[in-house]
Amino acid sequence: MNIKIDLPIGFPAVALESTLLCHGLPWPANYELALKINTILAEEGASPAVVALIDGLVRVGLSDSELENLCREGSKAVKVATRDMAYVLATKQLGATTVSATMWAAANAGIRLFATGGIGGVHRDGENSMDISADLVELSRTPVAVVSAGAKSILDLGRTLEYLETMGVPVVGFRTDTFPAFYVPHSPYALPCRIDDEKLVAALIHQQDDLGLPSGMLIANPIPAEYAIPAITMETWIEEALEAAEADRISGKAVTPYLLAYLHRISQGKTVEANKALVLDNVRLAARIAKEYASLRE
Ligand code: PSU
Numbered sequence: 001m002n003i004k005i006d007l008p009i010g011f012p013a014v015a016l017e018s019t020l021l022c023h024g025l026p027w028p029a030n031y032e033l034a035l036k037i038n039t040i041l042a043e044e045g046a047s048p049a050v051v052a053l054i055d056g057l058v059r060v061g062l063s064d065s066e067l068e069n070l071c072r073e074g075s076k077a078v079k080v081a082t083r084d085m086a087y088v089l090a091t092k093q094l095g096a097t098t099v100s101a102t103m104w105a106a107a108n109a110g111i112r113l114f115a116t117g118g119i120g121g122v123h124r125d126g127e128n129s130m131d132i133s134a135d136l137v138e139l140s141r142t143p144v145a146v147v148s149a150g151a152k153s154i155l156d157l158g159r160t161l162e163y164l165e166t167m168g169v170p171v172v173g174f175r176t177d178t179f180p181a182f183y184v185p186h187s188p189y190a191l192p193c194r195i196d197d198e199k200l201v202a203a204l205i206h207q208q209d210d211l212g213l214p215s216g217m218l219i220a221n222p223i224p225a226e227y228a229i230p231a232i233t234m235e236t237w238i239e240e241a242l243e244a245a246e247a248d249r250i251s252g253k254a255v256t257p258y259l260l261a262y263l264h265r266i267s268q269g270k271t272v273e274a275n276k277a278l279v280l281d282n283v284r285l286a287a288r289i290a291k292e293y294a295s296l297r298e
Protein backbone atom coordinates (compact mmCIF):
# COMPACT_ATOMS: atom_id res chain seq x y z
CA MET A 1 0.00 0.00 0.00
CA ASN A 2 1.29 3.48 -0.87
CA ILE A 3 1.20 4.75 2.69
CA LYS A 4 4.14 6.13 4.66
CA ILE A 5 3.75 6.58 8.40
CA ASP A 6 6.27 8.77 10.27
CA LEU A 7 5.25 9.05 13.89
CA PRO A 8 7.27 9.07 17.10
CA ILE A 9 6.98 5.90 19.17
CA GLY A 10 5.41 6.00 22.62
CA PHE A 11 2.98 8.90 22.16
CA PRO A 12 -0.66 8.55 21.24
CA ALA A 13 -1.16 10.14 17.81
CA VAL A 14 -3.96 12.47 16.81
CA ALA A 15 -4.81 12.53 13.11
CA LEU A 16 -5.20 15.95 11.46
CA GLU A 17 -6.65 16.78 8.06
CA SER A 18 -4.87 19.03 5.58
CA THR A 19 -7.92 20.42 3.72
CA LEU A 20 -8.63 22.51 6.77
CA LEU A 21 -5.15 24.03 6.39
CA CYS A 22 -5.07 24.34 2.59
CA HIS A 23 -8.67 25.19 1.74
CA GLY A 24 -10.13 26.39 5.02
CA LEU A 25 -7.66 29.09 6.09
CA PRO A 26 -5.42 31.55 4.24
CA TRP A 27 -1.61 31.60 4.41
CA PRO A 28 0.02 32.36 6.88
CA ALA A 29 -2.89 31.86 9.33
CA ASN A 30 -2.93 28.18 8.32
CA TYR A 31 0.76 27.64 9.13
CA GLU A 32 0.50 29.55 12.42
CA LEU A 33 -2.38 27.29 13.34
CA ALA A 34 -0.45 24.16 12.39
CA LEU A 35 2.42 25.22 14.67
CA LYS A 36 0.05 25.94 17.55
CA ILE A 37 -1.54 22.52 17.07
CA ASN A 38 1.91 20.95 17.41
CA THR A 39 2.56 22.92 20.61
CA ILE A 40 -0.73 21.85 22.18
CA LEU A 41 -0.16 18.20 21.30
CA ALA A 42 3.35 18.37 22.76
CA GLU A 43 1.93 19.89 25.97
CA GLU A 44 -0.57 17.06 26.17
CA GLY A 45 2.00 14.34 25.44
CA ALA A 46 0.50 13.38 22.08
CA SER A 47 1.90 13.53 18.56
CA PRO A 48 0.52 15.23 15.42
CA ALA A 49 -0.32 12.99 12.48
CA VAL A 50 -1.02 15.40 9.64
CA VAL A 51 -2.28 13.53 6.58
CA ALA A 52 -1.54 14.67 3.01
CA LEU A 53 -0.81 13.09 -0.38
CA ILE A 54 2.74 13.87 -1.49
CA ASP A 55 4.62 12.42 -4.48
CA GLY A 56 2.31 9.46 -4.90
CA LEU A 57 2.25 8.50 -1.22
CA VAL A 58 -0.37 8.81 1.49
CA ARG A 59 1.69 10.48 4.18
CA VAL A 60 0.81 10.27 7.87
CA GLY A 61 3.04 12.62 9.87
CA LEU A 62 4.97 15.36 8.04
CA SER A 63 8.34 17.01 8.62
CA ASP A 64 8.40 20.72 9.57
CA SER A 65 9.42 21.77 6.07
CA GLU A 66 6.76 19.57 4.44
CA LEU A 67 4.13 21.10 6.69
CA GLU A 68 5.26 24.63 5.84
CA ASN A 69 5.31 23.85 2.14
CA LEU A 70 1.83 22.35 2.29
CA CYS A 71 0.48 25.48 3.99
CA ARG A 72 2.21 27.76 1.45
CA GLU A 73 0.73 25.81 -1.45
CA GLY A 74 -2.67 26.29 0.16
CA SER A 75 -5.55 25.98 -2.27
CA LYS A 76 -3.15 24.89 -5.04
CA ALA A 77 -3.22 21.48 -3.37
CA VAL A 78 -6.05 19.30 -4.67
CA LYS A 79 -8.89 18.82 -2.19
CA VAL A 80 -8.96 15.06 -1.68
CA ALA A 81 -11.97 13.14 -0.41
CA THR A 82 -11.88 9.32 -0.39
CA ARG A 83 -12.90 9.06 -4.05
CA ASP A 84 -10.09 11.40 -5.18
CA MET A 85 -7.26 9.48 -3.52
CA ALA A 86 -6.43 7.06 -6.34
CA TYR A 87 -6.36 9.81 -8.98
CA VAL A 88 -4.18 12.21 -7.00
CA LEU A 89 -1.76 9.41 -6.01
CA ALA A 90 -1.46 8.05 -9.54
CA THR A 91 -0.84 11.51 -11.01
CA LYS A 92 1.51 12.42 -8.11
CA GLN A 93 -0.21 15.70 -7.37
CA LEU A 94 -0.10 17.41 -3.99
CA GLY A 95 -3.30 16.45 -2.16
CA ALA A 96 -4.94 17.99 0.90
CA THR A 97 -7.14 15.40 2.57
CA THR A 98 -10.65 16.10 3.86
CA VAL A 99 -12.16 14.38 6.88
CA SER A 100 -13.14 11.35 4.79
CA ALA A 101 -9.69 10.66 3.28
CA THR A 102 -7.95 11.52 6.55
CA MET A 103 -10.11 8.98 8.37
CA TRP A 104 -9.11 6.30 5.89
CA ALA A 105 -5.41 7.12 6.39
CA ALA A 106 -5.77 7.25 10.19
CA ALA A 107 -7.47 3.86 10.31
CA ASN A 108 -4.73 2.36 8.16
CA ALA A 109 -2.05 3.88 10.39
CA GLY A 110 -3.69 2.50 13.55
CA ILE A 111 -4.81 5.92 14.80
CA ARG A 112 -8.13 6.04 16.64
CA LEU A 113 -8.55 9.80 17.35
CA PHE A 114 -8.82 12.63 14.84
CA ALA A 115 -9.26 16.35 15.51
CA THR A 116 -10.68 18.87 13.07
CA GLY A 117 -12.80 22.03 12.98
CA GLY A 118 -16.10 21.06 11.41
CA ILE A 119 -17.14 18.03 9.41
CA GLY A 120 -18.94 18.10 6.11
CA GLY A 121 -22.60 17.12 6.09
CA VAL A 122 -25.87 17.32 4.22
CA HIS A 123 -25.95 20.72 2.52
CA ARG A 124 -29.01 22.95 2.73
CA ASP A 125 -31.29 21.87 -0.10
CA GLY A 126 -29.35 18.58 -0.05
CA GLU A 127 -32.64 16.69 -0.44
CA ASN A 128 -32.68 18.10 -4.00
CA SER A 129 -29.01 18.54 -4.88
CA MET A 130 -27.94 15.31 -3.11
CA ASP A 131 -24.90 17.25 -1.92
CA ILE A 132 -24.01 15.05 1.04
CA SER A 133 -20.40 15.03 2.21
CA ALA A 134 -18.37 11.84 1.86
CA ASP A 135 -17.35 12.54 5.47
CA LEU A 136 -20.66 11.08 6.63
CA VAL A 137 -20.20 7.90 4.62
CA GLU A 138 -16.66 7.44 5.93
CA LEU A 139 -17.90 7.93 9.50
CA SER A 140 -20.20 4.98 8.95
CA ARG A 141 -17.54 2.54 7.80
CA THR A 142 -14.18 3.57 9.25
CA PRO A 143 -13.43 3.18 12.96
CA VAL A 144 -11.95 6.59 13.78
CA ALA A 145 -13.42 9.00 16.34
CA VAL A 146 -13.57 12.56 15.01
CA VAL A 147 -13.63 15.52 17.39
CA SER A 148 -15.33 18.49 15.74
CA ALA A 149 -17.21 21.64 16.79
CA GLY A 150 -20.29 20.10 15.17
CA ALA A 151 -20.99 21.41 11.70
CA LYS A 152 -21.53 24.85 10.23
CA SER A 153 -25.03 26.00 9.58
CA ILE A 154 -24.06 26.38 5.91
CA LEU A 155 -25.25 22.77 6.23
CA ASP A 156 -28.63 21.33 7.11
CA LEU A 157 -27.82 20.23 10.66
CA GLY A 158 -31.08 18.33 11.14
CA ARG A 159 -30.62 16.21 8.04
CA THR A 160 -26.94 15.72 8.83
CA LEU A 161 -27.89 14.19 12.18
CA GLU A 162 -30.63 12.08 10.58
CA TYR A 163 -28.12 10.71 8.08
CA LEU A 164 -25.64 9.85 10.83
CA GLU A 165 -28.38 8.05 12.75
CA THR A 166 -29.38 6.04 9.69
CA MET A 167 -25.77 5.08 9.05
CA GLY A 168 -25.20 3.93 12.63
CA VAL A 169 -22.73 6.61 13.68
CA PRO A 170 -22.66 7.45 17.40
CA VAL A 171 -22.77 11.21 18.01
CA VAL A 172 -21.51 12.27 21.42
CA GLY A 173 -22.05 15.76 22.82
CA PHE A 174 -19.02 16.67 24.90
CA ARG A 175 -20.46 18.79 27.72
CA THR A 176 -23.40 19.71 25.50
CA ASP A 177 -26.99 18.50 25.03
CA THR A 178 -27.36 19.95 21.54
CA PHE A 179 -25.37 19.63 18.33
CA PRO A 180 -22.96 22.58 18.17
CA ALA A 181 -23.02 24.74 15.05
CA PHE A 182 -19.29 25.50 14.66
CA TYR A 183 -19.05 29.29 15.34
CA VAL A 184 -22.14 28.98 17.52
CA PRO A 185 -21.94 26.64 20.55
CA HIS A 186 -25.55 25.44 20.42
CA SER A 187 -28.28 24.58 17.94
CA PRO A 188 -31.92 23.51 18.27
CA TYR A 189 -30.91 19.88 17.57
CA ALA A 190 -30.77 17.61 20.63
CA LEU A 191 -28.12 14.88 20.73
CA PRO A 192 -28.76 11.27 21.76
CA CYS A 193 -25.84 11.19 24.15
CA ARG A 194 -23.92 13.62 26.35
CA ILE A 195 -20.62 12.86 28.09
CA ASP A 196 -18.78 15.26 30.37
CA ASP A 197 -15.39 13.64 30.83
CA GLU A 198 -12.65 12.38 28.56
CA LYS A 199 -12.26 9.02 30.27
CA LEU A 200 -15.85 8.07 29.56
CA VAL A 201 -15.53 9.08 25.90
CA ALA A 202 -12.51 6.78 25.68
CA ALA A 203 -14.57 4.00 27.27
CA LEU A 204 -17.26 4.53 24.65
CA ILE A 205 -14.73 4.18 21.83
CA HIS A 206 -13.42 1.06 23.52
CA GLN A 207 -16.97 -0.33 23.61
CA GLN A 208 -17.33 0.28 19.87
CA ASP A 209 -14.14 -1.76 19.32
CA ASP A 210 -15.43 -4.49 21.57
CA LEU A 211 -18.69 -4.71 19.64
CA GLY A 212 -16.74 -4.98 16.41
CA LEU A 213 -18.81 -2.25 14.81
CA PRO A 214 -17.27 -0.78 11.65
CA SER A 215 -18.35 2.78 12.29
CA GLY A 216 -16.40 5.74 13.58
CA MET A 217 -17.81 8.22 16.02
CA LEU A 218 -18.51 11.93 16.04
CA ILE A 219 -17.53 13.79 19.19
CA ALA A 220 -19.15 17.21 19.14
CA ASN A 221 -17.27 19.80 21.18
CA PRO A 222 -18.76 23.32 21.27
CA ILE A 223 -16.56 26.33 20.48
CA PRO A 224 -15.13 27.94 23.67
CA ALA A 225 -17.67 30.59 24.79
CA GLU A 226 -15.27 33.54 24.50
CA TYR A 227 -14.83 32.94 20.75
CA ALA A 228 -18.45 32.19 19.90
CA ILE A 229 -20.24 34.38 17.34
CA PRO A 230 -23.92 35.28 17.97
CA ALA A 231 -26.29 32.95 16.10
CA ILE A 232 -28.21 35.82 14.46
CA THR A 233 -25.04 37.44 13.11
CA MET A 234 -23.91 34.08 11.74
CA GLU A 235 -27.25 33.41 10.08
CA THR A 236 -27.17 36.76 8.26
CA TRP A 237 -23.65 36.11 6.98
CA ILE A 238 -24.47 32.54 5.97
CA GLU A 239 -27.58 33.60 4.02
CA GLU A 240 -25.45 36.12 2.12
CA ALA A 241 -22.72 33.56 1.44
CA LEU A 242 -25.23 30.99 0.18
CA GLU A 243 -26.82 33.55 -2.17
CA ALA A 244 -23.39 34.48 -3.53
CA ALA A 245 -22.53 30.82 -4.10
CA GLU A 246 -25.73 30.33 -6.06
CA ALA A 247 -25.17 33.48 -8.11
CA ASP A 248 -21.61 32.33 -8.90
CA ARG A 249 -22.94 28.83 -9.76
CA ILE A 250 -20.56 27.09 -7.36
CA SER A 251 -21.09 23.32 -7.13
CA GLY A 252 -19.48 20.05 -6.06
CA LYS A 253 -16.39 20.12 -3.91
CA ALA A 254 -15.86 23.86 -4.49
CA VAL A 255 -18.93 24.72 -2.38
CA THR A 256 -17.47 24.39 1.13
CA PRO A 257 -14.18 26.27 0.47
CA TYR A 258 -16.11 29.03 -1.34
CA LEU A 259 -18.49 29.53 1.57
CA LEU A 260 -15.66 29.48 4.15
CA ALA A 261 -13.65 32.11 2.26
CA TYR A 262 -16.76 34.24 1.80
CA LEU A 263 -17.52 34.16 5.52
CA HIS A 264 -13.94 35.06 6.37
CA ARG A 265 -14.21 38.13 4.11
CA ILE A 266 -17.56 39.47 5.25
CA SER A 267 -16.82 38.87 8.93
CA GLN A 268 -13.54 40.80 8.53
CA GLY A 269 -11.59 37.87 9.88
CA LYS A 270 -13.80 37.16 12.90
CA THR A 271 -14.67 33.71 11.60
CA VAL A 272 -10.95 32.97 11.09
CA GLU A 273 -10.22 33.73 14.75
CA ALA A 274 -13.16 31.60 15.86
CA ASN A 275 -12.12 28.82 13.50
CA LYS A 276 -8.58 28.72 14.90
CA ALA A 277 -9.78 28.76 18.51
CA LEU A 278 -12.19 25.87 18.06
CA VAL A 279 -9.66 23.74 16.19
CA LEU A 280 -7.14 24.17 19.02
CA ASP A 281 -9.76 23.26 21.59
CA ASN A 282 -10.69 20.15 19.60
CA VAL A 283 -7.03 19.16 19.30
CA ARG A 284 -6.58 19.36 23.07
CA LEU A 285 -9.71 17.29 23.70
CA ALA A 286 -8.69 14.66 21.11
CA ALA A 287 -5.25 14.37 22.73
CA ARG A 288 -6.78 13.82 26.17
CA ILE A 289 -9.19 11.20 24.88
CA ALA A 290 -6.36 9.51 22.96
CA LYS A 291 -4.33 9.22 26.16
CA GLU A 292 -7.27 7.77 28.11
CA TYR A 293 -7.95 5.36 25.27
CA ALA A 294 -4.31 4.25 25.18
CA SER A 295 -4.37 3.53 28.92
CA LEU A 296 -7.61 1.53 28.55
CA ARG A 297 -5.94 -0.63 25.93
CA GLU A 298 -2.94 -1.43 28.13
N1 PSU B 1 -16.12 22.38 7.31
C1 PSU B 1 -15.41 23.36 7.92
N2 PSU B 1 -14.12 23.56 7.57
C2 PSU B 1 -13.49 22.79 6.66
C3 PSU B 1 -14.24 21.73 6.05
C4 PSU B 1 -15.53 21.56 6.41
O1 PSU B 1 -15.97 24.06 8.74
O2 PSU B 1 -12.32 23.02 6.37
C5 PSU B 1 -13.55 20.83 5.08
C6 PSU B 1 -13.15 19.50 5.75
O3 PSU B 1 -11.96 19.06 5.16
C7 PSU B 1 -14.29 18.58 5.38
C8 PSU B 1 -14.58 19.06 3.96
O4 PSU B 1 -13.94 17.22 5.39
O5 PSU B 1 -14.47 20.48 4.04
C9 PSU B 1 -15.94 18.65 3.48
O6 PSU B 1 -16.05 19.04 2.17
P1 PSU B 1 -17.36 18.65 1.32
O7 PSU B 1 -18.45 19.52 1.89
O8 PSU B 1 -17.01 19.01 -0.10
O9 PSU B 1 -17.58 17.20 1.53
Ligand code: MN
Nearest residue numbers: 131132133252
Ligand atom coordinates in the same frame (compact mmCIF):
# COMPACT_ATOMS: atom_id res chain seq x y z
MN1 MN C 1 -20.31 18.21 -1.34
